[in-house]
Amino acid sequence: MSLRAFLKILGAYRLYERWLKGQVNKQYMPQHVAVILDGNRRWANERSLPYLNGHLYGAKIAEEFLKWCLDLGIRTITVYVFSTENFQRPEEEVERILGLMEEEARRLRDDERLHENKVRVKTIGRIDLLPESLQQMLRDVERETENYNEHYLNIAIAYGGRAEIVDAARKIVEDVAKQKVSLNQIDEELFRNYLYTAHLPNPYPDLIIRTSGEERLSGFLLWQSAYSELCFLDVYWPDFRKIDLLRAVRTYQQRKRRYGR
Secondary structure (H helix, E strand, C coil), rough: HHHHHHHHHHHHHHHHHHHHHHHHHHHHHEEEEEEEEHHHHHHHHHHCCHHHHHHHHHHHHHHHHHHHHHHCCCCEEEEEEEEEEHHHCCCHHHHHHHHHHHHHHHHHHHHHHHHHHHHHEEEEHHHHHHCHHHHHHHHHHHHHCCCCEEEEEEEEEEHHHHHHHHHHHHHHHHHHHHHCCHHCCHHHHHCCCCCCCCCCCCCCEEEEEEECCCCCCCCCCCCCCCCEEEECCCCCHHCCCHHHHHHHHHHHHCCCCCCCC
């Protein structure tokens, strides 16, 4: 592609992005957006690249995604980066992916945007399954941002929705045994306080986006997603652009949320 053709396409893209931004109602912005980052390996495979390249490109898009959400005024972001089922992949692949995540966690720790925008970072999942060095890096990021409450970034890693519900049930049983909680106190509101997302003012995503064309949640936020609007995009995560986020938000705004009524 010639430089002239590239600049022409870039100009058209920017015009389309500006037009989409005009279509989005800033007064009806989803306050909690969750995203399943899917398609990294397939993106690399279709380009005859090593699978890790897909995860590298995907990590760059995740950094951009944070910026786009902050620019739009979205308060809470939850990203699904690694499931408990992903541990079943070949050992070498798992090690390399988790190594990349440690590098990204270090980069996130040093990201000034967290402090400028008062973003609290929280890791949700069975963190004890991760390598100790990655656990420590994630704890460092959490500690440095634990007093912020203007924005929230939740990283779902070693995460499974069923596992989250089981872990919550175990904690409740333990507290019942210790007489901290009685059986007649157990209701949906109490159960919410035992989930990984208990720290959030709004743990229920308004909008859940999944890339790669797959149309399922794969165990993501099973309890919290009961009334979430779902948006499935036929684009691999490394190809995800700001216009895709804007289109998803526009789709969300065009729907009428009834909450069973």
